[in-house]
Amino acid sequence: MGESEMIGRFLAMFRRRFRPLASGLAWEWRPTPTEPIRLPPHLANVAGPFYVEDGCCLSCGVWEEEAPGLLAWLPDSDIPHCYVARQPETDAEFGQMMAAMRVGKVDCIRVHACRPDWARRLREEGLGHHIDPAEGPVRR
Numbered sequence: 001m002g003e004s005e006m007i008g009r010f011l012a013m014f015r016r017r018f019r020p021l022a023s024g025l026a027w028e029w030r031p032t033p034t035e036p037i038r039l040p041p042h043l044a045n046v047a048g049p050f051y052v053e054d055g056c057c058l059s060c061g062v063w064e065e066e067a068p069g070l071l072a073w074l075p076d077s078d079i080p081h082c083y084v085a086r087q088p089e090t091d092a093e094f095g096q097m098m099a100a101m102r103v104g105k106v107d108c109i110r111v112h113a114c115r116p117d118w119a120r121r122l123r124e125e126g127l128g129h130h131i132d133p134a135e136g137p138v139r140r
Helices: 003-017 091-101 116-124
Strands: 018-023 026-031 049-052 072-075 083-086 109-111
Touching: 049 072, 091 116, 109 116
Parallel strands: none
Antiparallel strands: 018 026, 049 083, 049 109, 072 083
């Protein structure tokens, strides 16, 4: 993916998440959480319920301390992008993935069809918006 395509995707995501509202002559920007932007999973993600959306990563690296064994940087890439390198297998590893989801800047880490007890914990922790709807991740 070229730089201009990444910028285009980012601008499209930005436009959808924020909409202008007229208030007199001034304009306000308000988030529209009821209209989430969903992107397909990055191809580098390992198979399993957790994934990073393709083109969503801002290269923030905030997850590096939270889940270094589960997430990784794309090797040999001109544009840095993180991906799920290993799926969590234990409750402790799931806790690490939740911590990475919590500190992420743009909610790029998503989950589909994970264990019911893990889905419940995500909802209890206020991370339910990371869970895909029943139809699953966006397809390419």
